[in-house]
Amino acid sequence: MSVLDQNKPYQKYFEELTKIPHGSGNEKAISDFLVNFAKELNLEVVQDEANNVIVYKEASKGYEDHPSVMLQAHIDMVNEKNGDSDHDFDKDPLDIYIEDGYLKARGTTLGGDDGAGVAYIMAVLADESLEHPRLNALFTTGEEATMIGAFTVDPKLLDARRLINIDGEEEDVSNTASAGGIDVLFHRAVNWTKNDTDCYELKVSGLSGGHSGGEIHKEKGNANKIAARILHNLAKDGTITLCEISGGLKVNAIPREAKAVFAATAGEAKVKETAQRVIDEIKKELEYTDSGLCVEIKAVDKAAEAMDQKTSDAIVDLMYLMPTGLRHKSDHLDGLTVASENIGVVTTGKAGFDLAISIRGALDSYVQDMTDELKTLGSLLGFTCKDDNWYPCWDYMDVSPLRDTMNEVYREVHGKDLILEAIHGGLECGIFKEKMHDLDIVTMGPNLYDVHTPDEKLNMESFDRTYTFLCKFLSRL
Ligand SMILES: [Zn+2]
Missing domain, CATH: 3.30.70.360 (Alpha-Beta Plaits)
Structure with missing residues (x-):
């Protein structure tokens, strides 16, 4: 029996992801899963030595001359559980359930960070009806530990210079800079x-x-x-x-x-x-x-x-x-x-x-x-x-056309401005920026709470809304 709505692709994919153990350092299975997913869709795919996966999808009709866009999410999660939980993170599927409009996992972290982003990108790759420029879908490993995936990615494999990082935790917030450490x-x-x-x-x-x-x-x-x-x-x-x-x-x-x-x-x-x-x-x-x-x-x-x-x-x-x-x-x-x-x-x-x-x-x-x-x-x-x-740090950029477009679409959808925020967390964005100096970056994601703790929860309405927003945003790029 499914917990999530199988008619909504990102929900269906999220549920599939929770069945594959994917704590940091243990991403081989989920990485292979994504490679097979891309092959089944007949999309070009690369898997590197850090188990990063890059999937390429051509522009939809009418977008052929628009510059490429990179969608990026990390495929590892933080494994945290309550002291009395007997969950085995090496082999057990997460025991997910919905309560009061929130998705949670019994006794453990949910992996909404960053399973939500991974599921969104899978849904975009699978949907032939969406409008978008050529896509570089980048799934990285080890973000929660050493960021080994982001450090390993070969920038020569990426033709996009606009990055939508989908590792955010607040629907109405987009990051503009991040800490080093x-x-x-x-x-x-x-x-x-x-x-x-x-x-x-x-x-x-x-x-x-x-x-x-x-x-x-x-x-x-x-x-x-x-x-x-x-x-x-x-x-x-x-x-x-x-x-x-x-x-x-x-x-x-x-x-x-x-x-x-x-x-x-x-x-x-x-x-x-x-x-x-x-x-x-x-x-x-x-x-x-x-x-x-x-x-x-x-x-x-x-x-x-x-x-x-x-x-x-x-x-x-x-x-x-x-x-x-x-x-x-x-x-x-x-x-x-x-x-x-x-x-x-x-x-x-x-x-x-x-x-x-x-x-x-x-x-x-x-x-x-x-x-x-x-x-x-x-x-x-x-x-x-x-x-x-x-x-490394991701330094604030005064000029960001991608950020301007995102804010414009956000205003149309929500009737208010996006909150732009420099954060104290380390983001993979800093590493990508160091590799590709001309990269224009925004971040987004659905409302997640108490991430990295066994109380982690994902707001289901926000999970739905944020996907709709992403699709609209892509159609404007
Ligand atoms: Zn994350």
Whole structure:
């Protein structure tokens, strides 16, 4: 039984996409699916070594002399699920359902980001009745991780110099610029020592999380940072040594959960009293942004091994001192976040301790300065630091005929202006712009909420309207 309307091609295709696992790094199956889709339509198709897919469709009658248009969406999604979900992202189809006009997936992210864009482009490719110039349909991989797809795309395969990026999350908004960024990876080897001290487990959960670019200005709680703050305070009552610390799943998602197991000398009553005092303080601070915050602390069996004191102290100090969240916003551009950090993922294993932080900035200098600051802190505390996942900014262009046409069509359809917005997220657009300097770019997409979290939902009316808008927009190019 289908959940979505099979008479609407983009809905039918979206449902098909949810049946193929497609988390970042696992796009081969969905990439092959798109290649077959194009072949069945007798369209020319290229698949490259990064599993990007480019499909070419000739202009409709009367549009033969119009310059080409590129439609682009990414085929990977963020795999996030609730702690109690037994969903296997490697093999299970998403369990989608509609509730109150919204499409959701039980216990997991929906992949509306960017399945909605992929489904739209498939529908445009399949529909012989639409009016449009020659199309380059570009489906990219790895956007949510390293943007490997966008970095790999060979611009020689693309004849279009007008790009409609369909990775937007708000129907009435089109982006005009995006942030650049980098991840910094901290590592420190751990010496394990025999443990004889009482142990406790600290668990942080119930945070709302969200995308570290799009949601960081909301000043939500960061589970890793909260765990570090509690541990830092516990260390004032006596020594604590970590046996384990972990939190967050993706560097570009604000971590919703964290866990630490540690040995503490202060005694159970004191440990619980201090922890509770700090927890109450944090809860009050996050009363309006993260009312669901839940922090539990309990005595557990003594762990056989704990970290040596010096390493344990260094880890707690690093996480406690490391900046996270909003750093700078613009007075000039409507409060746009122009610099931020997100302590995304913390893990402990036999090989040692690892932490990944994501840095974003509207200017290269912000990114450079925050990176330097973090590396200085890391080296003072004995960690090695490594750069990862750098991506460029997309700078605002004063002149954009594509943007003007989009706004014109938007006004005709909606009777109001499109909202033009520079954003703090990193977009593949920045990479395309670096490869093709003469590229004119707009972004669009249907209304999506809580992306990158298991609460992700797609508004169905907006899903329909936005497709109609796209078709009309194409007919005017
Ligand atoms: Zn996306």
